[in-house]
Amino acid sequence: MTSRLRSLAAGLLAALLLAAVGFGTGACAATDATTSLTVLGPWTGDEQTAFEEVLRRFTAETDINVIYTGTRALSQVLRSDVQEGQPPDIAVLPSPGELASYVRSEDVQPVDEIFGELPEGSYSEQWLQLLRLGTDKLYAVTVKADLKSLIWYDRTELSVPPRSWEELMILTDGIRARGQAPWCIGMNAPPGSGFPGTDWIEDILLHQSGPDVYQRWAAGTVAWTSPEVKQAWSTWAQVVATPGSVQGGASAALLTDFGDARRPMFDPAPGCSLEHQASFAMAGFRSITRDGANLSPGEDFDFFEFPTFGTTPGGTTLSEVSADLAAMFRPSEQARQLMSYLAGQRGQGVWPSLGTAFSANKQVLAQGVYTDPVSIRIAQTLTTAETLCFDASDLMPARMSSAFYRAVLAHVADPTQLDAVLSDLELVRDDIRPAERLDVPCGR
């Protein structure tokens, strides 16, 4: 009896333990937590995959685990996390203006020491100045950067690119005379429709009136109704409002997606010849096929720098840029290591080596990650241009940039109402408090 009892008890106890372990394992798995760095960023989809590769290589080097969260609602999510006292360790923001607001509220840590540890000359003085965001400290690392002030074209259709605005107008007049529309323009990009037009106005103002006027206008201290700004808008009208400049006219320009605008460039009967767009357009060009093969940079498509006006400098000496900026919200040794990795040659080289991004770090260019002549030229300008200026609408308060986007659309819809459009913009500017304005000097 006793041994039988013991056997029975042992068997039943084992069964009970197994059930309890199975139940407990499931419960424990749901609550397991490890110490990791948290990074919040704007990228989802393919871009998220690329950035996670950067983080994966960091983890492989340092054994520091990183959890990346990508959201297109970055602004709202980061704002509420900061307000609740639960910011991520590091956040990547696509807008220097938004980052500057966190610098002002002292939610972001300076990173001067990180740049001090990098090999000398890793970044141009121009980029270091931009990354100070109008202060005397460095607050951000560029995860990736884009060059604006570019005009793309079909390499087989144009042999000598224009260098001045006058030469550009002669070129486009000639294209129109042949019965073709010269410009590929697509404004549609919800919820930011109009941004391609704001890029146009910014580039014209920058190259027409110079970086000083551009900087003051971006900072909100130059009126929208000033002669320089009005001249920039009127100059743009030569592009977008001249009949025959855009296939389908104003409606097509307004309703075409910015990513679709370039496609007619490579049709058998080209629907357009030139596109003003940033370096991120390269991915779009590469996805287009002609005669069954993807377009090749340098052979099928290329760019020329934004043309000069009169005696103001242009070419590779003056350019507009944009960047995705990583900033440290919660200081720690691990966060500093990640920021240092992101700023350094190894971290900066990962994404460009995948073929879909550009770095502001000079050592990446020297590393040879760019494999085609177009990418090399872009990287050279990014890292060595004499004057670089952040996209002005990225520096403006949100309601000013929103009004700017809508004003561009209104101007395309009816170019005869320019004075009214500029007066409406001026009303918005008047309403902005000085404390909201951001004065970020161009890097020179």
Add this chain to the structure above:
Amino acid sequence: MTTTATSTTVAAAPAPGSCSMTRRDLLRLRAALLVLTAAVFACSFAVFSGVRSTVQNAGTNTAPAVLEVLAARSALVRADAAAMTSFQPPQVQLIGLGEQYQSELALASQSLTQVAEHNAAGDEASRRLQLVDGLLVAYSGSIARAEASFRPDERNPLGLTELWDASRLLHQPDSGILAQLDELAAAERAALARQLSTGWMSTPALLLWVVPIVALFSLLLLAQWYLRRRFRRTVNLALLAATVLLLLVAATASTSLVSQSRAAAAAGTLDQVSGGRQAQAAAIAATGRHALGDVLRIGCGEPLQGGCGGTVNAFLAGLPPMSGAAPSPAGPEAEGATQVIDEFAAAEMAEITGVLGYFIPLGAAAVAALIFLGLQSRLDEYRYRPT
């Protein structure tokens, strides 16, 4: 002549060696029975309560979260169709956007607020909700600006731009509001599936209460067999009563299986309701898209005449066929949602589980008392050793 005194009613005095073994066996048997009774109480009560709580949570939070996402989606599709239809001239000049657009938009907003309250899919779902909120503000702003532009001029290119913007904000694959809501609904539904299959609803949890009951039942039978053999007692009434009571405790605990099964069925009903709503929404969306197509053709001309550019031309070419079915109002959708909630409430069996929940601890206590009683009289026979 030698006489042998025998007794048929009183146990013979045990030999010195066997007395301590029998008492020890009885003590160990009683201890094992009581320990198993405690395990039956703890495990059965824990799983019973855990299942009840899980089913209640699923019915009051997770399932409603799924339904509210679907409700928001349906309302937005109806709002958009109403808006696009109202932009067909001369309606917008005469009556503007109309009441249906405003009321459906408000309904969508209310539903999304409730999703935030009931969200069971974690931080990612919360972030997606924030994204949807921001996109919805952009959408309604574009619609409002389109109305302002179209009222004086039905061909206003700025009005067309805002209307096109709004439509793309809503319908863009992968990034549009509806696509975000689809992802959100899938996340909440996955959370419901996890809730109904893990933790207290899992197979290990089932074993956690079944195994002690089987063990105790087996040991009670073994104990009664042993007592009958050793003490020539045919029936130990107390232990027999304990066995019957144990079966009643087991029956009570097994109602959690009924609850789980009903909850799974309610989840199946939720999927049917979801499928029906998606089909209905697709038909309504097609109506709205065709209305937008009409507005674009009026505004820009036909694609062959230049039209509105490549993106719009591709949209016009890809318009789904009209089903011809009139969009149904929200009434049947609300009925489907009510049915799902009712099924989850039935799965919870709140009316009886509240009472049954007391029976497990009381029943287990009674089983313990009967075990103690059933073995005590046998133990008492060994209390006084012969000297």
